Amino acid sequence: MNPGPHRRNASRSADLYDRAVSVMPGGNTRTTVFTRPHPSYAARGAGPRVWDVDGRAYIDLINNYTSLIHGHATPEIVAAICEQAASGTCFSMPTESEIALAELICARVASVERIRFANSGSEGVMMAVKAARAFTGRAKIAKVEGSYHGSYDYMEVSEDSTPSNWGETQPAKVPYSRGNAPSMLDEVVVLPLNDLEQADRILRRHGDELAAVIVDPLAARIGLIPAERDWLALMRRLCDQFGIVLISDEVISFRVARGGAQQAFGFRADLTALGKIIGGGLPIGAVGGRADIMRVFDPTGGKPDVPHGGTFNANPMTMIAGRVAMEMMTDETYAALAEGGARLAAGIVKALADAGREGQVSGLASLRRVHFNARPLRDYRSAYPTDPEREQMAAFYQGLLAAGVLVAPTGLMALSTATTGTVVDEAIHGVRCALGV
Ligand SMILES: Cc1ncc(COP(=O)(O)O)c(C=O)c1O
Numbered sequence: 001m002n003p004g005p006h007r008r009n010a011s012r013s014a015d016l017y018d019r020a021v022s023v024m025p026g027g028n029t030r031t032t033v034f035t036r037p038h039p040s041y042a043a044r045g046a047g048p049r050v051w052d053v054d055g056r057a058y059i060d061l062i063n064n065y066t067s068l069i070h071g072h073a074t075p076e077i078v079a080a081i082c083e084q085a086a087s088g089t090c091f092s093m094p095t096e097s098e099i100a101l102a103e104l105i106c107a108r109v110a111s112v113e114r115i116r117f118a119n120s121g122s123e124g125v126m127m128a129v130k131a132a133r134a135f136t137g138r139a140k141i142a143k144v145e146g147s148y149h150g151s152y153d154y155m156e157v158s159e160d161s162t163p164s165n166w167g168e169t170q171p172a173k174v175p176y177s178r179g180n181a182p183s184m185l186d187e188v189v190v191l192p193l194n195d196l197e198q199a200d201r202i203l204r205r206h207g208d209e210l211a212a213v214i215v216d217p218l219a220a221r222i223g224l225i226p227a228e229r230d231w232l233a234l235m236r237r238l239c240d241q242f243g244i245v246l247i248s249d250e251v252i253s254f255r256v257a258r259g260g261a262q263q264a265f266g267f268r269a270d271l272t273a274l275g276k277i278i279g280g281g282l283p284i285g286a287v288g289g290r291a292d293i294m295r296v297f298d299p300t301g302g303k304p305d306v307p308h309g310g311t312f313n314a315n316p317m318t319m320i321a322g323r324v325a326m327e328m329m330t331d332e333t334y335a336a337l338a339e340g341g342a343r344l345a346a347g348i349v350k351a352l353a354d355a356g357r358e359g360q361v362s363g364l365a366s367l368r369r370v371h372f373n374a375r376p377l378r379d380y381r382s383a384y385p386t387d388p389e390r391e392q393m394a395a396f397y398q399g400l401l402a403a404g405v406l407v408a409p410t411g412l413m414a415l416s417t418a419t420t421g422t423v424v425d426e427a428i429h430g431v432r433c434a435l436g437v
Contacts, residue, residue: 045072071418121275122150146380207242223383280321347428399434
């Protein structure tokens with residue numbers, strides 16, 4: 001086979017990519033995992049490590065974009081999946097397994113009185129938005145500039161605004177892709193994170209027409225900067241005042257505490273979107289919240305206000321993997337994850353200092369993100385990397401890969417319970433190599 005123009009050097013990954021480009025656009029079926037000249041293809045994972053098809057080993061510090069809370073091929077989860085697979089992977093009937101996972105989550109998250117499962121976080125967010133619209137009889141949604149909530153059109157507004165189009169003070173409404181209908185902009189209001197004065201002004205102006213305000217208390221794409229308690233409290237107050245549904249997107253941030261980000265950040269949402277870790281490594285999404293709002297999905301009186309089919313909703317493979325994974329999340333486990341995250345952050349900060357580089361680490365508990373700047377980070381705009389910062393991040397990412405540490409190209413990292421102290425130290429050593437110290 002002729003090597004394509006993308007080929008870096010002869011490797012099994014390059015061969016696979018040659019096959020991929022003739023059947024998938026750009027050889028890709030998940031934008032997130034594309035890297036130039038071609039991605040390394042995974043062969044297998046075990047605990048905190050993953051191996052590519054060329055035999056290179058990596059410490060996995062991103063864990064399928066934060067979804068593998070116990071790392072790879074966790075024996076308890078593998079056993080549960082195998083047992084379920086042997087008696088059927090999915091049925092045209094509900095199974096007991098969905099009740100067990102629903103009970104577990106309702107017991108842990110104070111604001112979740114009822115829950116419904118879907119197959120991705122995007123779908124969980126979409127169903128939360130639809131529920132809010134049905135409940136309030138309004139259409140518009142307020143979201144935060146730069147926040148990522150998956151691929152539902154309305155949620156994509158101003159998801160990756162840039163200094164060239166984000167407007168002066170009040171965030172401009174910017175479409176994300178050429179696949180968006182321009183009319184979606186009419187249905188969305190954009191707020192800056194942690195700016196109380198603007199949030200107050202914007203939400204008061206649009207309060208009567210808003211179905212929902214959606215927040216992520218620890219938004220990865222906004223630099224993993226915590227939402228401030230005062231700002232979250234203002235959101236809660238204004239939602240109460242105007243009868244708006246407050247949605248917390250915890251698809252990623254749920255992992256920071258047993259009761260989710262709402263427990264860690266001290267606020268109560270009306271609806272919560274979940275995904276990632278609650279599926280135990282299999283595809284999942286969910287929406288949960290106040291029983292009176294969740295009633296929009298209730299089919300017992302005929303067609304519900306918001307029907308929600310889904311061939312694989314609550315399939316028993318995912319439900320069982322999720323339950324086993326979440327049952328393994330005890331108070332001790334959360335404490336150990338937080339300790340590992342703090343140790344990693346401290347190690348990176350020291351490596352940056354030793355390298356004489358400007359930088360900082362944002363985040364909380366097992367979620368951390370590196371920034372090559374020292375300015376105060378408070379919102380999307382302050383976290384937005386300059387061109388030189390972007391170049392430093394790209395070099396850091398490549399340096400980490402060469403040192404055998406896998407993170408997101410944005411510098412996002414997520415520990416698992418398998419990323420124990422010695423593995424964290426190994427990862428810090430990789431960080432030091434990548435920074436040349
Ligand atoms: C905060 C947030 N919401 C929603 C989603 C969408 O989840 P999924 O990729 O499962 O559709 C993501 C995915 O990364 C996310 O980070």
